[in-house]
Amino acid sequence: MHYNLKIESRAKKDLQSLDSVIQKRIAKKLKFFLEQPDPLQFSKRLFDTSGGDYRWRVGHYRLVFDVKGDVIMLLRVQHRKDVYRK
Secondary structure: OOOEEEEOHHHHHHHHOOOHHHHHHHHHHHHHHHHOOOHHHHOEEOOOOOOOOEEEEEOOEEEEEEEEOOEEEEEEEEEOOOOOOO
């Protein structure tokens, strides 16, 4: 199955607030995940799904997302110390 990526406005703001080196690293890793036959094999299902169902790890950052059919909706991109806080 081929997945399409949709970046929500909150995730765009998160990305824009990051250093350009980190932005490039996240973009490269997202491309890698999406090129895989099953990108969910690299994800971890979250226990508290109020902020999203899954997350990918990219260094110290977490990419929180939901899956709707063949669309991966990127919801948040945050540092690991902040991402799970309410």
